[in-house]
Amino acid sequence: MVGISLEEALDLLEQASRIDIKVEKLLLHAANGRILAKDYYAPISNPPFDRSPLDGYAFKAEDSSGASMDRPVTLKVKGVVYAGEYYEAEVNNQEAVRIMTGAPIPKGCDCVLRQEDTDEGEVEVQIYKALKPFDNYCFKGEDIKEGHLLLKAGEKLSPVKLGILASMGFQEVEVRQPLRMGLLCTGDELTPIGEDLKLGKIYNANEVMIQTKAMELGIQIQVLKMQQDTPEAVAKCLEEHWDEIDLMVTTGGVSVGKKDIMHDVINLLGAKRLFWRIAIQPGTPVLAACYKEKLLIGLSGNPFAALANFELIIRPVVAYLTQDEMLKPIHTTGIMENEFKKKSIKRRFIRAYFEDGKVKLNHNNHASGALYTMSLCNALIDIPAGSTGLDIGEEVKVILVDTRG
Ligand SMILES: Nc1nc2c(c(=O)[nH]1)N[C@H]1C(S)=C(S)[C@@H](COP(=O)(O)OP(=O)(O)OC[C@H]3O[C@@H](n4cnc5c(N)ncnc54)[C@H](O)[C@@H]3O)O[C@H]1N2
Ligand code: MOO
Numbered sequence: 001m002v003g004i005s006l007e008e009a010l011d012l013l014e015q016a017s018r019i020d021i022k023v024e025k026l027l028l029h030a031a032n033g034r035i036l037a038k039d040y041y042a043p044i045s046n047p048p049f050d051r052s053p054l055d056g057y058a059f060k061a062e063d064s065s066g067a068s069m070d071r072p073v074t075l076k077v078k079g080v081v082y083a084g085e086y087y088e089a090e091v092n093n094q095e096a097v098r099i100m101t102g103a104p105i106p107k108g109c110d111c112v113l114r115q116e117d118t119d120e121g122e123v124e125v126q127i128y129k130a131l132k133p134f135d136n137y138c139f140k141g142e143d144i145k146e147g148h149l150l151l152k153a154g155e156k157l158s159p160v161k162l163g164i165l166a167s168m169g170f171q172e173v174e175v176r177q178p179l180r181m182g183l184l185c186t187g188d189e190l191t192p193i194g195e196d197l198k199l200g201k202i203y204n205a206n207e208v209m210i211q212t213k214a215m216e217l218g219i220q221i222q223v224l225k226m227q228q229d230t231p232e233a234v235a236k237c238l239e240e241h242w243d244e245i246d247l248m249v250t251t252g253g254v255s256v257g258k259k260d261i262m263h264d265v266i267n268l269l270g271a272k273r274l275f276w277r278i279a280i281q282p283g284t285p286v287l288a289a290c291y292k293e294k295l296l297i298g299l300s301g302n303p304f305a306a307l308a309n310f311e312l313i314i315r316p317v318v319a320y321l322t323q324d325e326m327l328k329p330i331h332t333t334g335i336m337e338n339e340f341k342k343k344s345i346k347r348r349f350i351r352a353y354f355e356d357g358k359v360k361l362n363h364n365n366h367a368s369g370a371l372y373t374m375s376l377c378n379a380l381i382d383i384p385a386g387s388t389g390l391d392i393g394e395e396v397k398v399i400l401v402d403t404r405g
Contacts, residue, residue: 003277003284006312006347012274013317018293019246021179021322025172028162033218034175035324040151045141046167049104053138057118057125058109059096061133072119072126081106096125105137112136144168156326178220179322182245183210184237186252186261187301188229205303205371206251213310214249217318217327229253231264238296239269246294247321249314252301254287262287262298271296279385281348282368283309302368308349308380311401330400334359334379341389347382354379354398378402 004012023037052058059075067073075096081087083102091097091108099105099112111131119126144150150168151161157175165173190204191197207223214221224241227233238248253262254276266273271291278286282305287298295317299309311329319327334354338361342348351374353360359381363373382397383390390396 002346003279004275006278006280009275009278009286009288009313010316013288013295013297013313014320016272016274016290016293017247017295017317017321019179019321021246022177023174024177025174027172028166028170031157031173031175032159032162034157034173034178035218035322036151036153036155036157037174037176038153039149040165040168040170040173042144042146042148042150042168044168045146046144047138047140047142050140051138052099052101052103052105052112052136054112054114054136055100056098056112056114056116056136057096057127058099058105058112059091059127060093060109061111061131061135063093063096064111064113064127064130067127067130069128072128075125075127077121077123077125079106096127098122098125110134110137154323154325156324176322178218179247179318180222180245181214181219181318182222182224182238182241182248183207183214184224184226184234184248184250185210185301186226186229186234186250188259190252206299206301206306209303209307209371210249210251210299210310213307214314214318217315218322218324219318229259229261231261231268234261235265235268238265242292242294247317248294248296250296250298251306252299254285254298254300256285260285266291266296269296278313279347280308280312281344281346283312284346286313300368303371304351304374305368307371307374307401311380311399312349332398332400333357333395334381334398336390336392336394336396337361339390339392340381340383342383343388345386345388347385349380349382349399351377352379352381352398353377354400359396359398 078095078097080098081103082100086104087106091106097106110133117129185204185207189201191201193203211221211223224237253260266289269291271289274288276287277284283300285300286309289296299306315329334357336359350366353362362376365373380399
C-alpha cells in the first residue's frame with residue numbers, strides 16, 4: 001500500500017505545527033463567527049431591575065382581592081411610569097401606578113394588571129380582575145444573573161451571543177485572530193478566469209474553490225499568484241509570504257511527473273518533509289512539510305482530489321490549529337441505495353448524496369479530475385481498504401461536506 005494512513009498523516013501534521021494564534025479586541029458587530037479568547041461573566045443582571053411585562057397598572061395584589069367585571073375594585077392612580085424612567089415614591093394600599101411594558105415596577109407593588117382588564121382610568125382606575133402576588137411580574141436577573149458564566153473561551157460568536165454580550169453592556173470582545181492561510185495553485189496549464197483559453201490550457205477551478213471553502217471556515221485567506229511553474233519561482237513566492245501566514249496550502253505538482261515541482265520546492269525552502277502520499281484515493285499524492293514551525297500542505301491538483309484533501313486533511317488541521325471543534329468533519333453512517341464496484345483495494349472516498357440516513361449515487365463519474373458531479377453531492381463515503389465495492393443495503397461511513405462551514 002502506497003503511503004501512510006490518513007489518521008497517521010493527521011497526527012504528524014498536528015505534532016509538527018507550532019503556531020501561536022494572537023488575540024484581538026473587536027467591536028461586537030465585527031466579531032460574528034470569531035472564537036472567544038476568554039470566558040465572559042455577567043457584570044450585571046438582566047433585566048437590571050424588576051419590570052413590567054405589560055402595559056397596565058402596578059399595585060399590591062392584595063388590593064385586587066375579589067375584583068371582577070361585576071364587582072370592580074377602585075384604586076387611586078398615583079402616577080405613571082414609562083420604560084426608561086424610574087418611579088421613586090412608595091406605593092401604598094389602594095393605590096396604583098400606570099405602568100408601561102419594560103418600566104421598573106414601583107416600590108410597594110407586587111403585580112401588574114393589563115390595561116384591558118381595567119377601565120384605563122387616569123385619576124382612579126377600576127380593576128376588573130383579582131391578581132396574586134407576582135402575577136405579570138418580571139424579576140431582576142430573570143434572563144441573566146450577575147456573575148453567571150455567559151460564554152466560554154473557545155466558543156464561536158453568533159448573532160445571539162453578540163446580543164447577550166450587548167445586553168451586558170460589553171462594547172468590545174476579545175477574540176482569537178483568524179487563522180491566516182496562503183493558497184498557491186501551481187501548474188503551467190492554468191489560465192486565470194477571465195482570460196481566453198489557449199490550446200492545452202485549462203481554467204483554474206481549484207483556486208476559488210479552496211479560497212471560498214477556507215472563507216467558510218473563518219480563515220483569512222491570502223491567494224498567491226505564481227509567476228512561473230518552476231521550483232525556484234514557487235519557493236521564492238512561498239518564502240516571500242511565509243511570515244504573513246500560519247498555514248500554506250498549494251495545489252498541483254505533487255505527483256511523479258517531470259513538472260511535479262513541489263518536491264523540489266520543499267528542498268529549496270529547507271523545509272522538513274513530513275510525508276508524501278496517503279493511502280487514500282483520491283488525493284493520494286498529498287505532500288506535507290514543516291517550515292519555520294508552520295505547515296506546508298501540497299494538495300493534489302485534480303479538483304475533486306483537492307476538494308477531498310481539503311475536507312479530509314485541511315479541515316481537521318484547521319480545527320486543531322484554531323481549537324474550533326465546530327470545524328471538525330461531521331461523521332455519520334448511511335445505508336447504500338446503489339451499488340458501487342471498484343477495482344483497487346485502496347481506501348477510497350467517493351462522492352454521494354446523503355439524506356435521511358440513505359446514501360445515493362446519483363451519477364457515475366467519480367474521476368478525480370471531474371468536479372461537476374460533486375455539485376450533485378453533499379457527502380464523501382469512506383470505503384475501507386480491502387473492499388472492492390459497496391452493495392445495496394450496506395451500511396457505510398459518511399462524511400458530510402457541505403452542511404456547514
Ligand atoms: N505516473 C503516475 N502518474 C500519476 C500518479 C502516479 O502515481 N503515477 N498519480 C496520479 C494521481 S492519483 C493524481 S491525484 C495526480 C496528482 O497530480 P498532481 O497533484 O501532481 O497535480 P497536477 O499533475 O498538477 O494536476 C493533476 C490534474 O489536475 C489538473 N489541475 C491542476 N491544477 C488545477 C487547478 N488549479 N484547477 C483545475 N485543474 C487543475 C491538471 O491539469 C491535471 O489534469 O497525478 C496522477 N498522475
Ligand atoms: O489520488 Mo488521485 O486523486 O487518484 O487522482
